[in-house]
Structures are given as C-alpha cells and as structure tokens.
Amino acid sequence: MFADVSLPLLIGLIAALIGTGMVGGVLAGLLGVGGGIVIVPVLYNILPFFGVDDAVRIHIAIGTSLATIIPTSISSARSHFKKGAIDTDLLKSWGPVIFIGVILGTIVAAYANSNLLTLVFATLALVVAANMAFRPDNIHISESLPKTPFKQLIALFIGGFSAMMGIGGGTFTVPILTLFNYPIRKAVGTAAAIGLIIAVPGTIGFLISGLDATNLPPGNIGYVNILGFLLIFPMSTLFAPLGAKIAHQINADVLKKAFAFFLFLTSARMFYSLYG
Numbered sequence: 001m002f003a004d005v006s007l008p009l010l011i012g013l014i015a016a017l018i019g020t021g022m023v024g025g026v027l028a029g030l031l032g033v034g035g036g037i038v039i040v041p042v043l044y045n046i047l048p049f050f051g052v053d054d055a056v057r058i059h060i061a062i063g064t065s066l067a068t069i070i071p072t073s074i075s076s077a078r079s080h081f082k083k084g085a086i087d088t089d090l091l092k093s094w095g096p097v098i099f100i101g102v103i104l105g106t107i108v109a110a111y112a113n114s115n116l117l118t119l120v121f122a123t124l125a126l127v128v129a130a131n132m133a134f135r136p137d138n139i140h141i142s143e144s145l146p147k148t149p150f151k152q153l154i155a156l157f158i159g160g161f162s163a164m165m166g167i168g169g170g171t172f173t174v175p176i177l178t179l180f181n182y183p184i185r186k187a188v189g190t191a192a193a194i195g196l197i198i199a200v201p202g203t204i205g206f207l208i209s210g211l212d213a214t215n216l217p218p219g220n221i222g223y224v225n226i227l228g229f230l231l232i233f234p235m236s237t238l239f240a241p242l243g244a245k246i247a248h249q250i251n252a253d254v255l256k257k258a259f260a261f262f263l264f265l266t267s268a269r270m271f272y273s274l275y276g
Contacts, residue, residue, distance in 0.1 A: 013046055017228060021235030025072055027259070030188075030243035035072050035236050036167035037128070039065040040121060041266040043228060053215045056223070058117045060216070062109065062166030063206030063223030064232075066199050069168045072236040073195035079244035085189030091197075094155040098169070098197050101159020106205030109164045115274055121165050122270035129263035131175050132256045140181040158194070163202040168195030188247055 020042045024035030043061035052060065080086050109117060145151050154176060162169045170191030177187040203224065210222030219227045 009049065013049060014231060016042065016046060017231040018235050021068070021232035022239050024068070024232065025075075025236035025239030026243040026246070030247045035240075036065040036069055036162075036165065037125065037171050037263070039068060039232060039236075040166045041125075041270070043225075044118075045269070050217060052217050055114050056210075056213060056215055058114045058121070059109070059206070059210060059213075059223040060220065060225050060228075062117065062121075062164070063203065063210065064225045064228040065166035066163070066202040066206060067224045067229045068233040068236055069195055069199035070203060071233045072240050073168055073192055073199055075237045076192040076240040076244055077189070077196060079241045080189030080192050083189070083244075083248060085185050085248075086193050087186055087190045090190055091193055093151070094158075094194070095197055097152045097155035098159035098194060099201060101156040101161075102163040102198050102201045103205070104156075105160035105163030106202055106209065108160075110205065110209035112164075117164065118270050118274055120161070122267045122274070124161060124165060125263045125270070126267040128171055128175070129260040129267065132260035132263070135175070140179050142180045145177075145180045145182070159198060162198045163205070166202075167198075168192075169198045170195060185248065189244075192244075 020039055021035075024038045027035055027038060040058075040061045043064055044058055047057040047060060048054070077086065146154070158169050158172045158176070162172060165171075168191070170188065173191035173194050174184070174187045177190070178184055207222035207224050210216065210220070210224070213223070216223070217225070219225055
C-alpha cells in the first residue's frame with residue numbers, strides 16, 4: 001500500500017489523519033456529530049494518494065469512519081452522562097429502531113456502487129450544512145416529538161442514512177431533536193450515545209460486507225482500514241471530552257457556521273468528483 005508513497009508525503013498524510021482525529025473528537029463532543037462527518041471526506045480525499053481503487057474508496061472511508069466512532073462515542077457519551085445530558089428514555093424508545101435502520105443502511109451500502117454512496121453523502125452533507133448555516137436556533141416545528149409511527153420513522157431514517165454515510169448519528173439527531181423544541185445540550189448528549197448504537201453494528205456490517213472484495217488495499221479488514229483506525233481513534237477519543245466540556249461552557253454558533261462552510265466545500269468537491 002505504501003511502496004510508491006514518498007516518506008514526506010507519508011508523514012504528511014499520517015499527520016493529517018492524526019489532526020482529523022483531534023478535530024473529529026472535539027466536534028463529537030461539542031456538536032454531537034460523531035466525528036464521521038469530518039473523517040469520511042478526509043479519508044475519501046486522501047485514499048487516492050495510496051493508490052486506493054475509486055470503486056472502493058468511499059466504502060473504505062465509511063467503514064473506517066464507523067470504526068473510529070466506537071471509541072469516540074464511548075468517551076463522549078460518558079462525559080455527557082456525568083453531566084446528566086443523556087435522555088435514557090429516548091434511547092430506550094429509539095435504540096431498537098435505530099439499530100434496525102443501521103442494518104438496513106449497511107445492507108444497501110454493501111450492494112451500492114461508489115457513485116451512489118458518494119452522491120448520498122454529498123447530498124445529505126449539503127442539507128446538513130444549509131441547516132447549520134441558515135436555520136435560526138429558536139426555530140422549531142412542534143413543542144414535542146411526534147407520536148408513533150412518525151417518531152419511529154425518524155429513528156429509522158437516522159440509523160439507515162447514518163450507516164450509509166459513516167457518521168455517528170448526531171449530524172441528524174441534534175438538528176431533528178431541536179426542531180421539536182428539544183433542549184440542545186440534552187440533544188447533543190443523547191446523540192453521542194446514539195452514535196454507539198450506530199457505529200458498532202455498522203462497523204461489523206462493513207467488515208463483513210467487504211471480506212469478499214478483491215480490490216482492497218493492504219491493511220484492510222473488509223472495508224475497514226486498520227491504519228486509519230489506529231491513527232484516528234486515539235486522538236478522537238482523547239479530544240472528545242474536551243468538546244463535551246466546551247459544549248457546556250460556550251455558544252458554538254460561530255463554530256457551527258465555520259463547520260457548515262467546510263461541509264459546503266466537502267459536498268461541492270464530491271459532486272465535482274461525480275459530475276465534473
């Protein structure tokens with residue numbers, strides 16, 4: 001995998017992966033986004049430097065991202081739980097449905113080609129960016145979550161598309177919950193716990209579904225790249241509590257706008273790779 005890569009480039013890429021883990025960990029704790037919304041596009045763009053086949057690079061980016069979210073979510077969720085910011089009743093209600101959504105999303109991803117997965121990520125990243133950039137914090141459509149079956153359909157959506165994008169669920173969970181007048185800090189904390197429900201079965205699914213792939217680079221188990229996992233997750237785990245601490249101390253509006261701009265650029269880059 002690394003035979004044709006110069007030492008300076010390899011060092012730069014390793015540094016980029018470590019930096020990605022640091023940023024992803026802070027964002028996981030601060031915004032409840034699980035880090036995957038950062039990790040997937042970074043991996044997607046740097047894997048070609050290692051000669052990774054375009055047909056599998058989005059699968060590898062998603063699978064590796066889900067793997068890194070496991071320790072990050074554990075660390076972030078523990079920090080939020082200590083602060084009483086996790087809604088255990090909502091977890092009991094949504095957890096099984098989210099799990100089913102993850103299984104369905106993983107199955108779809110296993111059979112989907114790279115262009116479809118890239119299109120899904122680019123489209124939903126654009127939606128998330130628009131929500132972060134333009135939606136006022138005090139806007140909500142209802143005073144509480146909808147009743148069954150709409151409440152369960154929301155959970156199914158979160159689980160399914162989070163698995164297909166390689167994200168921890170907070171990217172969808174936080175904005176959706178706040179649309180229904182849900183307290184932002186509890187939404188962030190609960191999203192961190194939901195990330196674990198998504199990441200564990202999602203990672204297993206991408207591990208299994210990629211075992212028969214013939215064009216994977218060395219260092220992969222299924223669609224999970226072990227080097228990327230080992231470089232990213234220590235930093236993301238270490239920095240997740242910092243993000244959780246900051247979330248309870250500052251107004252993150254400016255950071256949200258900056259992150260939205262990053263997502264706009266990410267989405268545009270992916271659309272260009274498909275249609276440019």
